[in-house]
Amino acid sequence: MEKVLVFGHLNPDTDSIASAISFAYLQQQLGVNAEAVALGTPNEETEYALNTFGFEPLRVIETAANEVKEVMLVDHNEAQQTVKDIKDVRVSYVVDHHRIAFECAEPLFYRAEPVGCTNTIIYKLYQEHNVEIPANIAGMMLSAIISDTLLFKSPTCTPFDVEVAKKLAEIAGVDAETYGLEMLKAGTNLATKTEKELLNADAKSFDMNGVTVRIDQVNTVDFADVLSRKDALEAEMLKENEEEGYDLFVLLITNILDSDSIVIALGEGVDKVEAAFETTLEENQSLLKGVVSRKKQVVPPLTEAFNG
Amino acid sequence: MEKVLVFGHLNPDTDSIASAISFAYLQQQLGVNAEAVALGTPNEETEYALNTFGFEPLRVIETAANEVKEVMLVDHNEAQQTVKDIKDVRVSYVVDHHRIAFECAEPLFYRAEPVGCTNTIIYKLYQEHNVEIPANIAGMMLSAIISDTLLFKSPTCTPFDVEVAKKLAEIAGVDAETYGLEMLKAGTNLATKTEKELLNADAKSFDMNGVTVRIDQVNTVDFADVLSRKDALEAEMLKENEEEGYDLFVLLITNILDSDSIVIALGEGVDKVEAAFETTLEENQSLLKGVVSRKKQVVPPLTEAFNG
Numbered sequence: 001m002e003k004v005l006v007f008g009h010l011n012p013d014t015d016s017i018a019s020a021i022s023f024a025y026l027q028q029q030l031g032v033n034a035e036a037v038a039l040g041t042p043n044e045e046t047e048y049a050l051n052t053f054g055f056e057p058l059r060v061i062e063t064a065a066n067e068v069k070e071v072m073l074v075d076h077n078e079a080q081q082t083v084k085d086i087k088d089v090r091v092s093y094v095v096d097h098h099r100i101a102f103e104c105a106e107p108l109f110y111r112a113e114p115v116g117c118t119n120t121i122i123y124k125l126y127q128e129h130n131v132e133i134p135a136n137i138a139g140m141m142l143s144a145i146i147s148d149t150l151l152f153k154s155p156t157c158t159p160f161d162v163e164v165a166k167k168l169a170e171i172a173g174v175d176a177e178t179y180g181l182e183m184l185k186a187g188t189n190l191a192t193k194t195e196k197e198l199l200n201a202d203a204k205s206f207d208m209n210g211v212t213v214r215i216d217q218v219n220t221v222d223f224a225d226v227l228s229r230k231d232a233l234e235a236e237m238l239k240e241n242e243e244e245g246y247d248l249f250v251l252l253i254t255n256i257l258d259s260d261s262i263v264i265a266l267g268e269g270v271d272k273v274e275a276a277f278e279t280t281l282e283e284n285q286s287l288l289k290g291v292v293s294r295k296k297q298v299v300p301p302l303t304e305a306f307n308g
Numbered sequence: 309m310e311k312v313l314v315f316g317h318l319n320p321d322t323d324s325i326a327s328a329i330s331f332a333y334l335q336q337q338l339g340v341n342a343e344a345v346a347l348g349t350p351n352e353e354t355e356y357a358l359n360t361f362g363f364e365p366l367r368v369i370e371t372a373a374n375e376v377k378e379v380m381l382v383d384h385n386e387a388q389q390t391v392k393d394i395k396d397v398r399v400s401y402v403v404d405h406h407r408i409a410f411e412c413a414e415p416l417f418y419r420a421e422p423v424g425c426t427n428t429i430i431y432k433l434y435q436e437h438n439v440e441i442p443a444n445i446a447g448m449m450l451s452a453i454i455s456d457t458l459l460f461k462s463p464t465c466t467p468f469d470v471e472v473a474k475k476l477a478e479i480a481g482v483d484a485e486t487y488g489l490e491m492l493k494a495g496t497n498l499a500t501k502t503e504k505e506l507l508n509a510d511a512k513s514f515d516m517n518g519v520t521v522r523i524d525q526v527n528t529v530d531f532a533d534v535l536s537r538k539d540a541l542e543a544e545m546l547k548e549n550e551e552e553g554y555d556l557f558v559l560l561i562t563n564i565l566d567s568d569s570i571v572i573a574l575g576e577g578v579d580k581v582e583a584a585f586e587t588t589l590e591e592n593q594s595l596l597k598g599v600v601s602r603k604k605q606v607v608p609p610l611t612e613a614f615n616g
Contacts, residue, residue: 100418101411110408112418128436 001033004092005061005068007083008118009076010039014046014147014183017058018140019074019118022133023095026122027072029131034072037061039083043201045187049143052179053136053172064089075118077102095121116161117148123164138171146180147187150219153259155296184256188220195229195236199251206299208306211269214246215302217294219256226253230264234284237266248273250302254292261291269306276305309341312400313369313376315391316426317384318347322354322455322491326448327382327426328366330441331403334430335380337439342380345369347391351509353495357451360487361444361480372397383426385410403429424469425456431472446479454488455495458527461567463604492564496528503537503544507559514607516614519577522554523610525602527564534561538572542592545574556581558610562600569599577614584613 006024008016017038024036038058042050050057064071065088072093078101079086093109094102097118102110113121119141126133133141145165149157152165169176190198203216220226226233237249248267255261264285265273276298279286291297314332316324325346332344346366350358358365372379373396380401386409387394401417402410405426410418421429427449434441441449453473457465460473477484498506511524528534534541545557556575563569572593573581584606587594599605 097415099413099415103409105407107405107407107422108420109422110418110420112416114415114417 001031002070003068004032004034004070004072005037005064006034006072006074007037007039007058007061008074009081012038012040012042012046014043014049015118015144016075017042017046018049018144019095019122020058021055022119022122022137022141023072023074023125025134025137026126026129026131027093030129035059043187044189045147045183046143048183048186049140049147052183053139053143055136055140074122077112095125097121114158116154116157117145119144120158120161120164123168133168133171135172138168139174142168142172142174142176142179143183146176146183150254150256150259150292151177151180151184153256154293156293181257184219185221188218188225188256190218190220190225195232196240198226198233199236199240199249204294205246206303208272208303211247211306212245213248213250213269213302213306214240214244215250215252215294215298217252217254219254221255221257223253223255223262227262230285234264234266237264241267250298252288252291252294252298256292259290259292261288262286263288263291272302272305275308276301309339310378311376312340312342312378312380313345313372314342314380314382315345315347315366315369316382317389320346320348320350320354322351322357323426323452324383325350325354325366326357326452327403327430329363330427330430330445330449331380331382331433333442333445334434334437334439335401338437343367351495352497353455353491354451356491356494357448357455360491361447361451363444363448382430385420403433405429422466424462424465425453427452428466428469428472431476441476441479443480446476447482450476450480450482450484450487451491454484454491458562458564458567458600459485459488459492461564462601464601489565492527493529496526496533496564498526498528498533503540504548506534506541507544507548507557512602513554514611516580516611519555519614520553521556521558521577521610521614522548522552523558523560523602523606525560525562527562529563529565531561531563531570535570538593542572542574545572549575558606560596560599560602560606564600567598567600569596570594571596571599580610580613583616584609 006020008019020036024034027034036058038060042057063085064083065085070090070092074095077094077096091104095111097115142165145161149161152162165176198218199216206213241249248269251264253262262285277288314328316327328344332342335342344366346368350365371393372391373393378398378400382403385402385404399412403419405423450473453469457469460470473484506526507524514521549557556577559572561570570593585596
């Protein structure tokens with residue numbers, strides 16, 4: 001039988017890697033010759049999960065058409081987030097929890113739900129097909145939910161994500177809270193990274209009323225770990241603004257234990273940051289209580305402040 | 309609770325009307341204030357189904373944003389097939405079995421499967437939510453599957469469509485074959501239609517290597533019913549070619565009892581029609597054994613003949 005590749009998005013996070021593993025296994029049980037692959041190497045958080053549950057990192061591909069005719073996309077659907085030769089293969093299945101910007105010539109399976117994590121949907125698919133989830137795969141699926149919801153604290157987390165995570169923790173034989181915290185901490189090992197790496201690992205650019213705003217988010221278990229490097233980080237932020245043409249650089253340092261963030265902003269329009277969060281920046285920084293989601297809690301008020 | 313509108317595509321067929329009815333009812337059972345509406349009046353086949361199972365025609369809307377903020381799309385997803393103000397409302401759910409060309413800003417429920425009919429997918433959704441299907445709604449869902457698969461004979465029909473139709477027939481308390489034939493026949497009442505109406509009811513235009521090909525399909529239970537009007541139909545086909553700028557007009561007359569079609573072709577490139585179906589046209593016509601699907605059995609070989 002012809003092989004089918006299953007993969008998550010470029011610059012993969014734990015959900016993208018775990019989705020490829022769990023969905024490929026499900027497809028194998030349904031008789032499909034599916035192989036889980038990745039569009040990049042795992043980050044430290046994902047590595048921790050893979051090690052815990054006994055998986056090797058997935059084979060990394062850059063193109064798909066050279067080896068298969070058919071692919072299945074998990075945790076993404078947009079053309080710019082996938083293999084560059086996506087037009088040369090047939091997409092037969094999509095499982096995702098993001099916004100949709102997708103086109104295809106042939107009818108296919110598309111399963112999207114507005115939940116916190118792709119693996120929450122994949123759990124439902126296992127149920128619907130009556131396929132048992134092996135303990136090690138349940139562990140990866142749990143890791144994905146913990147990662148995407150910041151241990152159930154993100155506003156993107158739904159009650160159904162929590163319910164599924166509980167069941168997966170049972171199958172995997174781990175305590176979700178204890179394991180989850182260790183896994184998230186593994187992703188906050190900032191000591192080995194340069195300031196430039198820290199500021200680019202998870203950064204995205206946004207146009208806000210003609211102003212180019214760069215927003216990076218760094219997870220930590222102790223603000224002091226990051227703030228001890230504040231001078232060097234600020235120097236690098238100013239350098240990035242100048243070299244890359246950003247008008248404003250916003251660094252969000254998120255404490256995953258307390259579910260608070262500290263924002264550091266440098267450049268044109270820091271007053272908009274103050275307006276967005278109804279705060280005053282002191283030495284370029286301010287504490288944002290209860291803020292953990294860039295998508296839901298930072299981009300919308302900042303956009304509004306720039307448009308106001 | 310805010311109202312949500314549920315509707316199928318413009319120029320609605322039986323699946324679009326039945327999907328709106330069956331999916332709105334399911335959503336109501338799940339606590340959503342959903343109303344089934346339509347983007348056009350029912351055709352004669354759909355009218356027959358509505359009458360049989362005791363439904364009034366759905367309220368017809370032209371725009372949505374004037375009455376709701378949220379809509380659910382069934383049996384379609386593409387912008388040009390839906391309400392003209394689709395950009396002004398939020399799409400929260402799509403259930404469909406067609407190719408996808410869709411964009412939205414927010415995550416949503418999207419359920420697509422490559423089966424013969426949208427109501428086959430909706431049947432699964434009833435199962436997943438443990439909602440009982442009322443007999444009259446089962447009758448509409450069955451009608452949709454029969455319509456889309458031409459009583460299970462179209463190459464688009466899957467074994468799962470057949471399986472679901474059997475269960476729906478049981479709930480509706482009708483014999484699928486007997487009822488189905490009567491319903492399809494109701495849609496083949498050609499006597500009341502002018503030649504122009506017959507040639508436009510279901511016609512689509514295709515560009516094939518620079519040649520504009522117009523393909524219309526007419527269902528019948530007796531070829532003679534249509535062929536008795538052949539002279540008038542041919543005169544109208546030539547008139548359409550001249551007035552609308554079609555290079556080639558292809559009329560497919562499909563016998564829904566025998567699952568065969570007669571093709572009549574007039575204009576530039578009738579030799580391509582002969583090449584596509586490995587046949588010779590006599591007096592502009594030829595019998596195509598086993599051909600019932602324009603999408604799967606006519607457009608692809610004709611496209612190939614024009615490109616060859």
